[in-house]
Amino acid sequence: MNKVKNTVLYVFSFLWCAITLLPLLITVLASFKNNDEIYSGLFSIPKTWRFSNFSNAAQTADALVSIGNSLLMAFCTTLMVTIIGMLASYALSRKSFLKFMKPLNLIFMVGVMVPVHCTIIPINTIATAVGGKDNYFFLLLVYTTFNLAQAIFLYTGFMDGIDRSMDEAAIIDGCGDIKLLTSVLLPICKPIIATEAIFVFIYGYSELIFSLILISNEAKYTVSRAMLSFTGNHTIDLGPQFAFVVMAMIPTVVIYILFHEKVEAGALAGAVKG
Amino acid sequence: MKVKRKDYVIGIAFVLPALILILCLIVYPVINALILSFQTWKGIYGTPRTWVGLKNYTGILSSEIFWKSMLNSFWFIVGGFGVLMPLSFGLALLITSKLKFTRFMKTSYFMPVILGTTTVALMWTYMLNPEWGAVAQLFKFLHLDGAIFDWLSTPTLNVWCVVLVNEWMYAGYNMLIFAAGLVAIPDELHEAAIIDGCNGWQKIRFVTLPLCKNSFKIFSILCVTGCLKVFDIVWAMTRGGPNNVSSTPAIMLYTQAFQYKLFGRSGAYSIILLVFGLILSVVMNRVFRQESDLYS
């Protein structure tokens, strides 16, 4: 019985693997083709392997620089969101008896729901006023803010689910708020932090609209911004664009695998301890 | 319980950085949109804005296209609960199970998100091409020739195509949210359930599901708010077309401002969206609170 069930599960899970890996296959194949070959068949093997697409892409989009910039933005945003978000969530969850926490929840909820396009012009006006144009630090603040609301929502939800008896034990042991957060709650929250960190990382790595509006200097282009360079006069060169997608995704995949592996091990250990 | 001064200090200090950022970069723009929604403005800095009262709101609420776009968002919500939720929870069970190769699965399930909306949308629009797309080929192979037509330009059907692509893409993402909840369930509870003679389904029904209620609540609120403001995937696949039939409210608020230069009307769209979102999230909070009362 168990064997049958496992077989069914394996079949399903590999089927799903197959259809989620399809785009990867198509992207890699397309990165060696030209437009005509891409349009004539997604799965066809390219007749000639155009390795030149990669050198074209690296040159047109200044791949090393833009990928480096994106990595920097992604790392910093993740760090900021995690720290600021955890602090706020701790207050929202563990100090919820304070009267002003309720309306704050509502404000953060607005942050989860706000459609990005209605904020662009006011943010651009602020950026102009404070010298935030072409400024990574300002961009970092924007990225952080747009992830904070959801992060706080997730962290608070998760923390609310953690048994308070653990807090009380720690407080009796003489833990202050900071100690309670860093050495008791933080380890338990690792899975949700890791999950959110991955979302934030990908956002920071591939965000387009704000980097488009706020950055002008080509040396500061991020991946998505650099990707626009493949468009010409009413045409798009898809081959090099896909080649660039392949190059740009490598760091994310590597980080995702390494990071998730690490955190998961830690999280499981934490759960056992708890 | 007596509130100590220290609690105030810590509460304020911890929440302050996040609050400042959200007030400056989100709440201020929202207030700006609120004011704009009662005005007309062509989007040129330094030019006067004229007050028009509720004209933007009445204009939107009486237009057919707004309700059409709301309906499209509603289809996204239906798809979110009917397809995405069971799918991503199932995937979360798989990758946290004792099966082999979970590491490989986890990476591949998440791959569409890593590749990004543009690539995914491009691939699926080609896959769904009625002439040479892979889906049409499959239908031909199954002798379903009658079902092959231009899906992405047929009203309503094209929205459902985008909905399904959206669920396919974000299944891996929401899987991680559910997985985070699942790994937090202590092993002892599972063992206890097995000792009590629960089979696999019963274990999920009576142990896993109740303990994951929090994850479901998080998912529900994120899903509803996300569906209301859905933009990227629709824009990339159909651009809201043909002739606006696949528009969502977020696409409308974008085109009104950036293409039609009707910033007042766009502001009114934002406010309507936010109000809808707030109402729905309050409703959902209630639903989940009542359920927790039932359990306890």
Added chain:
Amino acid sequence: MKKRIFSIALAVAMTASMAGATVYAAEEDFALTDAKFEDVNLKLYLQMNDTANNYFQEKIDEFNAMDNGITVEITNIATESDYLDRLAADLAGNDAPNVFLEYGGARVIDYMDSDALVNLQPYLEADQDWYGGFQESAWEPAHYEDYGYEGLYAIPFTNYQILFFYNQEILDANGIAVPTTWDELMAACATLKEKGVQPFIVGEKDDYRFGHLSTVLALKKYGADIAKQLGSREVAYDGEEMLSIYAMIKEMIDNGYLGDNLLSTDANQENSAFTNGECAFQFQGSWRASSLASSESEYYANKSFGVSRFPSVAEEYADIDMGGGNESFFVWKLGKTDEEVAASIVLLKYISTVDFCNGLQAVSPNTMAVKTSVETDNYVLNDIMGIMAETKGIVGDLQNYDTQSHMINTVRSALQKLAMTEDNTPEAVGAEIINTMSMYE
């Protein structure tokens, strides 16, 4: 020395007079010969492909190195919708560029109404060499008399015309001559269709395709005046005249002349289909010359691609075509100092010299508004320039002459109905346009 009206600080003035240079100082100095400035920073917004952008960067670096006190910073965004997003955000967010590319017409009428654009006429008239250097037909986007604004408000950059491209090899194989009239075109399409060859493949997912087609057909049928008649509502969008234009497109769709799945084909796929020889004809702008050349297509190498004027509908309007100034440079003045405006003119003069445009055309072939003298080995481009030289009347998108700036989007979006499966009659298109117009009143 020119007289100084501005109260430039004494020290600055002394330094300048000691250097013996002409400092930009006078409001009525429109010639701006050898004008010099005190550290003026300008922002220039471009929407260029990578090659053209690199050329601009290089040339602007040279400009910045000149001793005129102007420093220019380029922001280039190659994709049109993203470019327009950035432009809209900066115009609304108090960070307007000094000089930017746009297509003119109704698209910029909101800026005209806000008195935000500089009238360039006095500057052009003060420098006849500069004024005379442009093709006559390219000035269209600079004129706003119909809206009540005298003057010239743009410097045209590229010039275009919608043309009829064909694949000679396919025509020969099917015994068809290049059609010159609408009836010949319909007959040719019918013959091709019979022989199993696709006449056109149109990527109507990009709704500018039918936008262009409807404009071309209306011009060919009713002449250049139709643009103003539509703008003044003398001719209605749901009137008989326009309905017959929609019906012409509908007829082509119903006969399968334009392809099978128009709404899921985009313009990029359309281009690829034509260069691959999957269809015999394509109507496209003159910019198509450069992408034909870079397509690696054998047909291009064999010189099989031909180009001619779009087939005539009414004979008397055979030489009236869609086209004119395409991208043009506009100078923003709201919130800018007089010095910045003057420096912007100096920059514009620099990027519209024959030398500058020759150099650009050499690396990125296109039809330019400036009369260039570059020899190109792109045979399609040479033919195009020949045809354009003989065009008698040139008109842009019909909606560019409208008083309502949303019309171009409204009409293009409504025309997509023709290719849908339901509610796809010409009357439905007309009704949709009128309905949307009432929404924006």
